[in-house]
Every structure is written in structure tokens, then in C-alpha cells.
Amino acid sequence: MRRLASGMAVVAVMAAAGSAGCAREVLQPVAFNHRLHADNNVPCLTCHPTAATGQGATLPAVSVCRRCHEDVLYEAPEEAKIRLAAESGHALGWVPVFALRPYVYFSHRRHVTLGKVACAACHGDVERRSTPFRMAAGPFSGIRGMGACLRCHDESHSPYAGVDCVDCHR
Amino acid sequence: MARWGMVIDLDRCTGCGACVAACKVENNVQVVSPAEGERGRRMHWLRLLVEARGEYPHVEVRIAPNLCMMCENPPCTKVCPVHATYRGEDGLVGQIYPRCIGCRYCMAACPYSVKAFNWGSPEWPEALLSTLNPDVSMRPKGVVEKCTFCYHRLQLGREKARAEGRPLRESDYQPACVHSCPADAMTFGDLDDALSPAAQLSRSTRATRALEHLGTEPRVFYLEKRDAPL
Amino acid sequence: MRRFEPDSTRDETLFRPIEQTGARFYLTVSVLVAIILFALVMYTRQVVLGLRVTGMMQPVTWGFYIVNFVFFIGISHAGTLISAILRLTQAEWRRPITRMAEVITAIVLAIGALHPILDLGRPDRVMNVFLFGRLQSPLLWDVTSISAYFAASTVYLFLPLIPDIALIRERGKKHRWLYTFMSWGWQGTPEQWKVLTRAINIMMIVVVPIAVSVHTVISYIFAMTLQSGWHSTIFGPYFVVGAIFSGIAALFVAMIAFRSAFRLQAYLKLVHFQQLAKLLLAMSILWTYFTFGEYLTGYYGGEPEEMKTLLYKVAGRYAPLFWTMVVCNFVVPVVLLSSRRLRTIPGILVSSITVLIGMWLERLIIVVPSLENPRMPFPGRIYIPSLTEISLFTGALALFALGFVLFSKFFPIVSVWEVQEGRALGKEETVERVESYLPDDEVSHAGA
Amino acid sequence: MRAPDPHAPSWHPRGIRVLQILSIVLMWAFLGGVVAWMVNVVQLSLSLGDALTVSVGISLVVIPVYTLVAGVLTYVFFGLQRGRRDPES
Structure with missing residues (x-):
């Protein structure tokens, strides 16, 4: 059995249109x-x-990041967010x-x-x-x-x- | 390609309902409130058919699990207006929920009454959420659903066999109802493989199929009771 | 070719409802709109909550919506089919009737075609029918056939309307731009008449097979399945006969309603009713014959599952409805319409209403009992419609009435030019036609 | 809207003309939609190996019927234009 070529194309187009509108x-x-x-x-x-x-x-948890970023590798504010999250015990989100x-x-x-x-x-x-x-x-x-x-x-x-x-x- | 089928021995079936429960849990079949159930909205992919035959005092009660027969010539797929129910490459009748428009024509056409309709949105009690099977989708309201012979188990079995670099074995793929049957009344396997127990049982003289005269060629066989009156 | 000029100053009675609007019109419209709005609210609720607000369940998965679908589409046959047959057979008494018949078709067809969508569990996916349609499914046969019928019957309603629209345009009392637009430049020249007559002639031939196909394929929705009580070869013609039957009854109700509301007694005379009543009587007998044939073959064959459904209908739970149907569709019309003394307008109205009720029951008795008796035993369930289904039914009826009322507000409900043509040419043509049937006398035969 | 002289146009005649042409174009657009639908359905049945003969058969009936209806309508439209006493008005 071969698959739905044209119908799928229509759906793809509609989905593309939909995603353009919906993605925030x-x-x-x-x-x-x-x-x-x-x-x-x-x-x-x-x-x-x-x-x-x-x-x-899955998306990595803080602990995954901390495997490398335990200590300060760079003086980057973004890296600091990881340490902050790890210390406060919050998920990165x-x-x-x-x-x-x-x-x-x-x-x-x-x-x-x-x-x-x-x-x-x-x-x-x-x-x-x-x-x-x-x-x-x-x-x-x-x-x-x-x-x-x-x-x-x-x-x-x-x-x-x-x-x-x-x-x-x- | 294997021709998957099932043989149910009515002599062994005790009507315990383990298959019904196993099916509901395995496939995230919606649980409806008692009030809705009273109104006939109970959902089953597999239900126990209880039938009293004959007249008193010669009454025989026949209990048989009733599930999708996976017909070779399914009346339901013919009538679907949108390719939502169709016979797949394994010869299993599939139901594609994102495509289904909910016209329920397939339900009207199915002589076995095995299709179920989502009359409302599924509502899962908090406690049950963690028991949902992640391998099977939760159907939205307004679509038809039915037994898939636990197709996801076939896929998992194939994946396992491939990872281990060997062909698929019958033990890799058993639907939940067969798996759970405490009386060993259900046998599942490749009907074309002469060595498989399911194929051998399906050729038994006791083997019948439901509504055989309709020519739907079901893949579910019933072994009639040995002492059954003709 | 003989022609006549329709006169926009004659037949004031037919133009009056268009140009004068009374309090009764507003009252009728607002009552109908209220009923429709209520149905709309109930439908919205159904979309939000799912079909559990209906009375449908396992295994009776089709209920009022499908029954009403078949019923409304059936009525639509009134219309165009009857009007086409009467035109084809050159029945002179057709003239004040055809327009109403055609209007019924156009309105009721649109309403009927809406019903499968009401029935869908996922109305948001209705476009799937076009994107991923499958012509193997009888539902797709319906979609194609009904849309073709709708297109053809709308054209067939519009073409004979053109000269009348031009008449209203000439009177110039109301929305001149609308009537100018819709009359397509009609001036009543001989060439225009030739074109229009030819087009109407083509359409009246085309529309008959399309109409027949519509109800045939609707019956196939049921007949193509293996269910007991549905799987029948005569369902196609049986449904067509039932459709024309209920269509004529609906036409009578509309005729009688408009006759008294618009004071059309001078146009819709007793003789028109009596002529059409003969057709209703004939359809009643034909319907009874088909019903007899359908049930006798099922009974005589005695196949157990077929028998279960059959006995359920005639002697089981559905027996009261079944025998009411027989009384409504056979006893009442035959008694009232076969005697000249009872074939009066009240008698015809009574039998039309009973036929409508009976034909609706017939659709119900076809759809529901088969589902209540599946081949595999299923814990016995009885289908009882919910308020949602009932309100959508009344809403559909109100929509039908509203459509009719609004149409009559814009266009003459009796074809003005056809009535005038009958007055001007009908007698002469009929005499000529009858003369052509008569055997030639010896002298002229010898001379020829 | 109510003109005292019944022959005085109350609407720009060209606007009406455009509307009339639009209505006939609409019919053909409808026909085009039906044809596109049928082609899509036949293509689907071809790619799925799903009752091709039925699909082709039905579309062979449906398309001419619609074409006929649209054709009759168009014939009337142009016939009426040609048959006018004062073609330019």
C-alpha cells in the first residue's frame, strides 16, 4: 500500500499555516x-x-548541566543562572x-x-x-x-x- | 507477513473478566461515570458476551469475550468516508483517531458491535492518571475507537527483536487480554505458521468464528464447548 | 413561436405579499427565529460537551439526526421531481404549484444536508471528507449526489423565476437593484424566451435522474451494510417512493398554508388539490406495496437475525409505532383520498399531515430498530431522544418554515408568468394537443 | 431606494453587471472545486490502492453532471444578454 501523497501535502500546508499562527x-x-x-x-x-x-x-535538568558547570568555567551571566537554579533547587524551566x-x-x-x-x-x-x-x-x-x-x-x-x-x- | 489471530477456548473461559480489565488498563479505555454507564455509554474494546441459549430447563449459558474480529473482509473499513478505519499492512484493522470525523458509520456497519464511540471527553481521576499507558493515546471526544490487538505491543516486540538482531518470536507479541488470561483460554499467534499453537487450535474441529455466514473472515476463532449441544 | 407578454399589472394578489409587510410576518419570523436560536444554543452545547448530550449510545449510534436527514432529504423530492414530472407531462394544472414545489426542494435540501454534520462527533473535521474522501463509502455518494441535486434544483428554481423577477423589477416598488441584478437583463424578447424555455426543458430532464439518485444512495447508506433490516435490495426504489410520497404531502401542507395566508383561493383551486391528491393516493398505494414486499420477503426467509428485527418492529417494542405508520401512510390517505366526497381540502390536509408523520415514523423504524437489535447480543437498550435532539428537530422545522416565509417575501410563491401563460396560451395549446391525439377523419386521411 | 420613475436606475448599472458576471463565475468556481475534489479523491484511491474503479466511475458521472448544470446556467446568462433589445444598457 502506497501512501497519501496529495492529501498529506494539503495537511502539511495547513499545518504550516496553523503553526505560523499558533506558535508563540x-x-x-x-x-x-x-x-x-x-x-x-x-x-x-x-x-x-x-x-x-x-x-x-528530554530537556536536560540542572543536574545534567552541573556535570560540567559545577565550577565557574566562564564569567558569563548565563552560566551563573545555572548555579543559581541549582542552589535554589528550582527547575530551569x-x-x-x-x-x-x-x-x-x-x-x-x-x-x-x-x-x-x-x-x-x-x-x-x-x-x-x-x-x-x-x-x-x-x-x-x-x-x-x-x-x-x-x-x-x-x-x-x-x-x-x-x-x-x-x-x-x- | 504473519497473519495474527486469536483463538479463544470457551471450554476454558471462566468468564472472570480479567481480559476486560487488562484491556481497559492497557489501552487507556475511557472510564465513564456510573450515570453515563447506565445510559449505555460504557466503553469497551473487549467485553464479555453473555448469552443464554435454549429454553428452560435446557439452558446453556455461553460466555465469550467479544473483541474486534480483525476481519479479512471488514465491513467497517468499506464504509469509512475518510480513510480513518482501514486494513493495515499486517492485515489488522486500524482506527486512526486524528482522522476520524465521528460519523459512526463503521459502528453501524460492524456486525459484531465491537466499536466504541467517545460520547464525551475522557475524564481521568487524579489517581488513575499515573496508570495510563504512555504507549497508547488518549482518544478525544467524538471519535470511534476499537481493539487494535494491542498493536503497540507488536511494535515494541519488533523493536526488541531488531535490537537483539533476531526475527520476531510469538512470545514477543501477546495482546494484554491474552497475557492476562488466568485460565489460559486465549491463544494468540501467527495463523499461517503451522507450528504455532494458535494456528493449530484454529484448525481444530471445535473452532468456529462468529457470524461466519456473513463472509467477513474474522481472525478470532472460538473453540466451542465440548459438551455444547448442537 | 407563439409568445405572450407577461403583465406586471395583473395578478396583484401574487405581488401583494412581497410588497406589503404586515405585523403577522414579523410575528411569524420572530417566533421562528426564537426556535432556531434555541436549537443553536443546544447545538453549541453539544459541540462543547460531545454527543453525550444526545440520547444515542452503544449500540444505537444513530438516532434522530440520521432519521431527520433521511426525512428531510425525502421531502426535497417533492419539489423538483414533481415539478419536473408535471412539466414534462405538460399537466396544465401544474402552473400554480411548481414554484412552491421547487422552493421546498431548495430549502429542505440545504437543511437535510446539514443533518449529517449535526451528527458528527467531530464537526471540526468535516473538511476531511473533501481532503481525504473515499468514494467507496456510501456517505461520499451522498455528498456528491446531494450537492449535485442542490446545484441542479437551485438552477431549476432560478430559471423559471427570471421572468417573475423582471416583473417585480418593472413594478419597481422594492429593492430595484436586487431584482435588476437577479433578472440577468431579462426583457422578454423572443430570443430570450427561446433560450429560457430550452434551458428549463433541459433542466427538467436532468433533474429527474439526479433526484432519483439522491434518495437511492441515501437508502444505500443502510442497504450496503450487513445489518438485519437494512441489507435489502429494494431499499433504493423503496426510499425514492417514500421520498416522493412525503414530498407531495409536504407540498400540500405548504400549498394550504400559503393559500390561506396569502388568500390564493383564486389560484390554488380545489381542482389543483384534487389532481395532486390522486398522485398522493397513488404513492400511498405504491409505498404500501413496497413495504409489504420488504417485510414479506424478510418474514418468509425467516433468517433468525432478520426475524428478530422484523418481529421487534411489527410485534415488539416498535409495534405501536409501526402500526401507527401503517395507519398514517395507508389507511388514512386511502380512506380520505379515494372517495370524491372526502377529497376536500380539509381531508387532503389531514391526510398530508398523517403522511408526513407516517413517513417520519417510517424513517425512524428503519434506522433505530435495526441498531437496537445487533447481530451479536448486546445488553438491551432503548433509544430515547434527548432534549437536544428534539430541539434540533424543531429548529430544523422552524428553519424550513423561515426559509419559506423569507422566500415568499422576496419572490412570488406562485409563478406569475406561468399562470399568465396558461391563461393566454394554455387553452389553445391543450386543444391543439388533444386534437393531435384524435384519429384523423377519413376525409383528411384520404387527402393526406 | 424607491425611485419615483420606475425606469430610472437606482443602482449603478455597471455594478449590477459586475455582480451578474460574478454570479456566473461563482458557478464555475464551484464546478472547479468539485473537479479538484474528485481529482484529489481519485488520486488518493490510486495511492492507497483503494477501489480505484469505483472512484473513477463516480467521478466520471459527477463531473459531467455539474458541467451540464453550469453549462445550462451560462447558456441562459449569455443567451439573455444576446437577446436584449438594447444590448448596451
Whole structure:
């Protein structure tokens, strides 16, 4: 069975239109610089380890940051926020920017560990990003709708890249 | 591709309802208030069919778990106006909640009455929230849902087998109802694999299928009671 | 070609309701609007709370909304189908009737088509039908067929309206720009008449098969499933017959209402009613024949699940409704309409109302008992509609009445030019036509 | 709105003309919508291997019916324009 090409395109367009309208601009608690970390050879999985083992790639808790930022590395005010949060015992409060809708099932483990899909394939060039994400999770924000999934799932002939609706919508 | 199917031995079934409970918990099936339940809005993906046959004093009570029959020729998928219910690549009948418009035509067309409709928004008591299965979505109000043969378990099984670099084994994939049956009345497996217990039981002379005359070709077999009057 | 000039100064009675607005009009409209607003509130509540505000449940997943859908679409057949048949057969008595029949179709079709949306659990996803539609589903057959019928019957209502719109424009008493716009430059020249007559002739032929297809595919919603009481081959024609039957009854009610409200006694005479009543009588008998055939085959076959539903209808819980339906659809119309003495306007009104009730019951008896008796045993449930469903039903009826009242405020409810044409040419044409039927006499035959 | 002289235009004739043309364009836009819908549905059934013959068959009936209705309407519209006594007014 081959998949819904045109219908999906329509939905993707509508979703794009919807996300443009719905995504709200937010301020991340820390002006996190992905580029700086990547350049210092910190791979994605260091801070988002569940991407390899679980369903979701979670946002790091303060304790994860503190593994490196226990002591003062830079005289940067952003780094100070981490120490402050750790001392006060408050969570950092990252605002998720890649959020799945509740009716979509996506396993990071299945893609990252089993499928050997690079993070950038879906998340884009995060490694080259020096400013924090500004848009909060709206419908399909960040991920470019179901069309983005189908780009791999339609063309890859791997027996595991299923294109059955119930694979993701169950 | 495996042809997943189920055999339910009515001789072993005690009607304890473990499968019903297991199904509800596994699949986050909405729990409705007693008042709504009285109004006929109880939701089940699997329910116990209690049927009294014959006339007094020759009465026989037949209890059978009733779930989606995963028909090879499903009457429900034919009538869906929007591709929300369809027969997937595994031959299992799927229901796609984000697509469903809630017209309930599939429910009207299903001769087994196994589809359930979300008459209202699901309301979960605080205490139950932590018991929800993260592998299965919570359906919004206004869509039709039904048994999936615990499709998420098939996916988890496949994933496990792949991680271990071996083919999928029957033990990797058992629906929650089969898993929970204390009387061992339910057998699940590949009906095309001659060695699988499910396939062997489905070829038993006691094996029947519900409403066979309709030509829906269900994948759920019932083994009639041995002492059942004809 | 013989032509006549419609006269905007004659038939004042037909123009009066458009140009004079009385207190009664405002009263009617405000009552109807109030009923509709209440229904709207109830529907909003349903959208917010979900379908649990209705009386539907497992396994009776279709109730009033689908019943009313079938009922309203059925009535729509009044309209265009009857008007087209009467035009096709050149029935001279059609002239004051056709317009009303066509209006019924256009209004009731729009209301009926709304009902499946009322029934949806997710009305916000109704666009999925267009984005991801599946022509294998009988529901999509309905969407295509009903929208085609709506388009065709609206055109069929509009075309014969053009000369009348021009007449109102000439009178120039009201919204001149509206009537100028809608009359499309009509001046009544011979070429324009030729074009219009040809178009009406095409449309009246086109509209008949479309109308038949509409109710056929509505019956297929049920007949295509395997449910007992639904899975029947005669459902297509059975539904079409029922549709025309209820359509004529609705037409009668509208005719009688407008006759007394607008004082149209001079236009809608007893003879018009009696001619159409014969058609109603014929449809009553045809409907009874179909019902008999449908139930006898089910009964004689005696398939257990079929029998369960059948007995539930005729001797079980639905028996009172079933036999009321038989009385309403067969006994009352046959008694009242077959005797010349009883075929009066009150008699026709009574039988039309009973037919409407009976046909509504027929739709109910088709939809609900089959669902209350699924093939697999299900703890017995009885469908009782909730206030939401009842108020939406009354709302739909009020919307129908409002549509009719508003139409009659803008356009003549009796086709002025057709009545005048009948006066000017009808007699002559009929004589000519009848003469053409008669055997030629020996002399002229020999001469030819 | 009520002009004393019934022949005096109470609305700019060109505005009405535009509205009339718009109404006929609307009918064709509707037809276009139906055709697009049918094409989409047939395409879907093709990509899903889902009752293609039925879909093509139904669309082959539906599209001509709509075209006919739109055609009749257009025929009347232009027929009435051509048949006017004073075409320029």
C-alpha cells in the first residue's frame, strides 16, 4: 500500500499555516548556545541521553548541566543562572520547542539507536545555532508536519520504515 | 507477513473478566461515570458476551469475550468516508483517531458491535492518571475507537527483536487480554505458521468464528464447548 | 413561436405579499427565529460537551439526526421531481404549484444536508471528507449526489423565476437593484424566451435522474451494510417512493398554508388539490406495496437475525409505532383520498399531515430498530431522544418554515408568468394537443 | 431606494453587471472545486490502492453532471444578454 501523497501535502500546508499562527514567542530561561557546546565536542546525547534509549529526547535538568558547570568555567551571566537554579533547587524551566501532538507516536530510540537517523535529519541544524529557540511548541512547530516523516518513510525501502497509519497514530 | 489471530477456548473461559480489565488498563479505555454507564455509554474494546441459549430447563449459558474480529473482509473499513478505519499492512484493522470525523458509520456497519464511540471527553481521576499507558493515546471526544490487538505491543516486540538482531518470536507479541488470561483460554499467534499453537487450535474441529455466514473472515476463532449441544 | 407578454399589472394578489409587510410576518419570523436560536444554543452545547448530550449510545449510534436527514432529504423530492414530472407531462394544472414545489426542494435540501454534520462527533473535521474522501463509502455518494441535486434544483428554481423577477423589477416598488441584478437583463424578447424555455426543458430532464439518485444512495447508506433490516435490495426504489410520497404531502401542507395566508383561493383551486391528491393516493398505494414486499420477503426467509428485527418492529417494542405508520401512510390517505366526497381540502390536509408523520415514523423504524437489535447480543437498550435532539428537530422545522416565509417575501410563491401563460396560451395549446391525439377523419386521411 | 420613475436606475448599472458576471463565475468556481475534489479523491484511491474503479466511475458521472448544470446556467446568462433589445444598457 502506497501512501497519501496529495492529501498529506494539503495537511502539511495547513499545518504550516496553523503553526505560523499558533506558535508563540517565548524566552528560554538560559540563552543556551548549541553551537558553542557542539564546537567543544559535546554531542547531543550528552545532554539529551534519552534520545538513544527512550521515546522522548528530554530537556536536560540542572543536574545534567552541573556535570560540567559545577565550577565557574566562564564569567558569563548565563552560566551563573545555572548555579543559581541549582542552589535554589528550582527547575530551569526550559520551554519545549519540538512537541509532538498527543496522537502521534514517535520513538527516539527506534530512530536514533535502531534506525541510525541523525538528529539533524528532523531537528535541522541545531548544532550551528548560537541563539536559543524562540518559538514555543505550537502545532508541528519545529518538525515540519507529517510530510517530513513521509519523506523518509515513503522512500526508504527498509522493512522497518513502515508507512502504516497505525504505526504512529494509535 | 504473519497473519495474527486469536483463538479463544470457551471450554476454558471462566468468564472472570480479567481480559476486560487488562484491556481497559492497557489501552487507556475511557472510564465513564456510573450515570453515563447506565445510559449505555460504557466503553469497551473487549467485553464479555453473555448469552443464554435454549429454553428452560435446557439452558446453556455461553460466555465469550467479544473483541474486534480483525476481519479479512471488514465491513467497517468499506464504509469509512475518510480513510480513518482501514486494513493495515499486517492485515489488522486500524482506527486512526486524528482522522476520524465521528460519523459512526463503521459502528453501524460492524456486525459484531465491537466499536466504541467517545460520547464525551475522557475524564481521568487524579489517581488513575499515573496508570495510563504512555504507549497508547488518549482518544478525544467524538471519535470511534476499537481493539487494535494491542498493536503497540507488536511494535515494541519488533523493536526488541531488531535490537537483539533476531526475527520476531510469538512470545514477543501477546495482546494484554491474552497475557492476562488466568485460565489460559486465549491463544494468540501467527495463523499461517503451522507450528504455532494458535494456528493449530484454529484448525481444530471445535473452532468456529462468529457470524461466519456473513463472509467477513474474522481472525478470532472460538473453540466451542465440548459438551455444547448442537 | 407563439409568445405572450407577461403583465406586471395583473395578478396583484401574487405581488401583494412581497410588497406589503404586515405585523403577522414579523410575528411569524420572530417566533421562528426564537426556535432556531434555541436549537443553536443546544447545538453549541453539544459541540462543547460531545454527543453525550444526545440520547444515542452503544449500540444505537444513530438516532434522530440520521432519521431527520433521511426525512428531510425525502421531502426535497417533492419539489423538483414533481415539478419536473408535471412539466414534462405538460399537466396544465401544474402552473400554480411548481414554484412552491421547487422552493421546498431548495430549502429542505440545504437543511437535510446539514443533518449529517449535526451528527458528527467531530464537526471540526468535516473538511476531511473533501481532503481525504473515499468514494467507496456510501456517505461520499451522498455528498456528491446531494450537492449535485442542490446545484441542479437551485438552477431549476432560478430559471423559471427570471421572468417573475423582471416583473417585480418593472413594478419597481422594492429593492430595484436586487431584482435588476437577479433578472440577468431579462426583457422578454423572443430570443430570450427561446433560450429560457430550452434551458428549463433541459433542466427538467436532468433533474429527474439526479433526484432519483439522491434518495437511492441515501437508502444505500443502510442497504450496503450487513445489518438485519437494512441489507435489502429494494431499499433504493423503496426510499425514492417514500421520498416522493412525503414530498407531495409536504407540498400540500405548504400549498394550504400559503393559500390561506396569502388568500390564493383564486389560484390554488380545489381542482389543483384534487389532481395532486390522486398522485398522493397513488404513492400511498405504491409505498404500501413496497413495504409489504420488504417485510414479506424478510418474514418468509425467516433468517433468525432478520426475524428478530422484523418481529421487534411489527410485534415488539416498535409495534405501536409501526402500526401507527401503517395507519398514517395507508389507511388514512386511502380512506380520505379515494372517495370524491372526502377529497376536500380539509381531508387532503389531514391526510398530508398523517403522511408526513407516517413517513417520519417510517424513517425512524428503519434506522433505530435495526441498531437496537445487533447481530451479536448486546445488553438491551432503548433509544430515547434527548432534549437536544428534539430541539434540533424543531429548529430544523422552524428553519424550513423561515426559509419559506423569507422566500415568499422576496419572490412570488406562485409563478406569475406561468399562470399568465396558461391563461393566454394554455387553452389553445391543450386543444391543439388533444386534437393531435384524435384519429384523423377519413376525409383528411384520404387527402393526406 | 424607491425611485419615483420606475425606469430610472437606482443602482449603478455597471455594478449590477459586475455582480451578474460574478454570479456566473461563482458557478464555475464551484464546478472547479468539485473537479479538484474528485481529482484529489481519485488520486488518493490510486495511492492507497483503494477501489480505484469505483472512484473513477463516480467521478466520471459527477463531473459531467455539474458541467451540464453550469453549462445550462451560462447558456441562459449569455443567451439573455444576446437577446436584449438594447444590448448596451
